[in-house]
Amino acid sequence: MATDYEFKKIQIQRDDTTFDAYLVGKEDAPGIVVIQEWWGVDFEIKNNAVKIAKLGYKALIPDLYRGKVGLDAEEAHHLMSGLDWQGAVKDIEASVNWLKANGSQKVGVTGYCMGGALTIASAVLVPGIEAAVAFYGVPPPVLADPANTKVPIQAHFGDADDVVGFSDIKAAKALEEKLKAAGKPCEVHVYPGVGHAFMNTSPEGIARRKAAGQSEDCEPASQLAWSRFQSWMNKYLSA
Structure with a gap:
């Protein structure tokens, strides 16, 4: 792997706490905060951060779980249930500020599953962001109104996603209505025949998705979503 795509572990300060974060990409590139799934900072979120770096961005993953990683769905659910969501938003804000103080003139936010919901919350609550791309997740109303x-x-969703109220087709359509009402530029894309976590296309990610009873062949949807992601971030971060 080229030097530009090797992770550098850093520490970021916010309020009275310090947390680890993982940085990959060119120093002077526009920044993108990449927010973890409910698993934590594991192989798949790092895979996606490297893909983002290869698109020409500096990707930063804040460790919202403070080093903990869910090894199975039950453990991941426990970790997500115990997350301080308002604190996570503060971590994301500190990450945005760090990128802007370290060479990135413009910064976007993206995330998957739990991270998708936090991406939308950040678009509402965190100053200094230029654009957001969320994958299969909508924040609870108590946290943020899109x-x-x-x-x-x-935003990106699969029409076979069965996580009711969070990333199913009904949640996607409700999000689209709210975003249109906001008057800001928005796109909500729904991909036929794929379920939750369809962006996870590594062998390990496919195996984990298969074990959960989700669709296996998500490569076409994933590639299209990456293309749309790149166009969106280029439009708002490269200008």
Whole structure:
């Protein structure tokens, strides 16, 4: 792997706490905060951060779980249930600020599953963001109302996603209505025949998705979503 795509572990300060984060990409590139799934900072979120770096960005993954990683769905659910979501938003804000203080003139946010929901929450609550791309996740109303987004949002869902109220087709359509009401640029894309976590296309990710009874062949949907992601971030971060 080229030097530009090797992770550097850093520490970021916010309020009275310090947390680890993982950085990959060129120093002077536009920044993108990459927010973990419910598993934690594991192989798959790092795979996606490297893909983002290869698109020409500096990707930063804040460790919201403070080093903990879910090894199975039960453990991941426990970790997500115990997450301080308001604190996670503060971690994301500190990550945005770190990128802007370290060579990135413009910064976007993206995330998957739990990270998708936090991406949308960040678009509402975190200053200094230029654009957001969320994958299969909508924040609870008590955290953030998508209708109040301050930045352009692109969102991606699978029409076979069965996580009711969070990333199923009904949640996707409700999000689209709220984003349109916000008056900011928005796109909500729904991919036929794929379920939750369809962006996880590594062998390990496919195996984990298969074990959960989810669709296996997500490569076409994933490639299209990456293309749309790149166009969206280029539009708002490269100008």
